[in-house]
Amino acid sequence: MNVLFRLNNENLGYDGAAVLRGISITVAAGERLALVGESGAGKSTLLSVLQNRYDGNTALIPQDPGLVRSLSVFHNVYMGGLHRHSAAYNLLNLIWPRQREIERIRPIVERLGLGDKLFERAGELSGGQQQRTAICRAILQGGDAVLGDEPVSAADNHQSRIILAALGEAFETIILAMHDVDLALEFSTRIIGIKDGGIALDAPAGELVRSDLDFLYRT
């Protein structure tokens, strides 16, 4: 088993204040993980620790979609590939997008319904469109895994399925914080439930039904 992420009985948090205590988790290549739990439970903390610890390339979809508002959708998606090109080529594309790069990016944004927005400024898009722009960027970036913080929070059910399917094709390993429990069960292979500063549930998605997760949201 090829292990990508491993935490062993660790306290996680910001500036020394632990949000999560005694966390042990192992994620193998090929797993599709859904992190569920109330907002503020510590899902984002766990995601960013996993992201920072990993040495190879991972794509990140933060909750604040991490866009450059004054650049176009094309440029924001292009940013996922900055590491593959020389600085000169990147600057050339910043000023004058090359046809080759446009052709590379067009199918990704078209699949997520942003085809007609390719050269619009990211700051002028709706929240959902911005979120999908960030997802396109992650898809272009690729890498060993994608870590997403509520990447479908602003999408309807239909769009969510398209987004998750696109991510599933682009990445072998996926870790997503999700608030939609049904979608999490449908999409992922493993569910991790967070409650009261710890992992309260860690089970294969196939063995769970919706009501098994209810206790996570009860106070």
Next chain:
Amino acid sequence: MTAAPTISAPTTPRYSAVVKTSVGFVAVAAVCLAFADISITTLDPWSEMKRMAWGVLTPDFSAVAGLGMVVMQTIAFALSGVALGAVGGFLLSQVFHLGPVRWICASVRAIHELFWALIFMQMLGLSPLTGVLAIAIPYAGICAKVYAETLEEAHLPALRILPRGTGILSAFFFARLPDVWVHIKNYTSYRFECGLRSSAVLGFIGLPTLGFHLETAFSEGSYSEAAALMIIFYLLIATLRYWMRPKLVGIYVLAAPFLLGGGAVIEMSNIVRFLTVDIVPAPLRGAALLDGQTWDNLGHWAGTLLIDQALPGMVATLLLSQIALVATGVLALALFPLISEKFFGPVVRTVGHGFLVIMRSTPEFILAYVFLQLWGPSMLPAIVALSLHNGAIIGHLMGRFSDEVRLRPDSPGGINLYGFEILPRVYGQFLAFLFYRWEVIMRETAILGILGIATLGFFVDSALADIRLDRAMFLIAVMVAVNVAVDSLSRHIRKRLRLDARAREA
């Protein structure tokens, strides 16, 4: 039955730190006023004023020969200087976190353009380069600071998502620059407007810009010609946004150096002499450095200079700038309702806007020059000029700010509206603007010495005129120290009072 609980109220009102600070500054200014030299020394200021007013009413455009070229050169100096300063400032902003860079920037911007021009004049003569560098160097210091702060304050979420292995350049141009570009652009175009004023003023010391002709016109008493020149200057600034198009900037900047005109030939020997002989303190020139006597002489030289010139100059500069600061504040508070929708209708507002635009477009140096002609040398012309110019700038910003205030439908009107609703809401912003302007007022106070008011600049100017450049440099160093001290005091007060920092364009 128990008595209803009461909240015991304090019996005397308590004043906030903001109010105490304001009262403190007013008190200091009042004390300064008692020591300041304020008088009208001209025999008949009224008839001169009448002649000036008549000149304003009868501007004479025909009298100004080669007007087109003058305007062109004024713009060319501003463009070349600001472009060079902005590019230099941008590069410096990238290393602004380094202590020495911050110090150098603070020092170069503490010296006014006019002094830079006087310094370069010693090395380069009256060449175009003197004018360009005089604008470029202090502007680079200012731009470096503002650009660095802009980049630092920017919320840049995209930095988080960059793939590992992204190069520094790519990261900078994609994730950092685009979202702050618009701020940098706006600030730079504001700087260009300042550059036009600087360029015009540089004419007063001999460069071929508007100021040169203005000084000639004034000294000959041809006020109609002077009025024509000022009107051209206002039109230049008022139409700025129509001819300064983003797409044309590149062409303008490339063309500008060719329009600067000729001028004195630059001689290398002058530059070398300036750097190796002229600015070396006189007791050290050719003296034996190991001889104790040499250092005694230097001590005596510095001590005399400090007591005879630097200290009196410093006292006068501080006196004048404290009075001007408070007068600026009072004037701004009195003027801003004139342009506020909350207080006046369109007629008054238009008049108010006109007055404020003229006052803030006129460089304080020119205002001081005019008042000096009217009233003769004392601190009065300087105080009036500084407070009118700066008061108009702050008044304008405050007026705009007060229009953003939302009032309840049944709010009072007139003086009650001003005192109870508007002033308390805008006062913090007002103080932020004013303290931000403090350093600028200080710098301006120093250069008014060139006009004969005994501030630090007066002693620098006299030393330069006597070709005692070592003394001039010593006095300029004192000026820098005073300016940097005021700047850090102002920053300290702004921080302590938690005043908003959105005051940069003040």
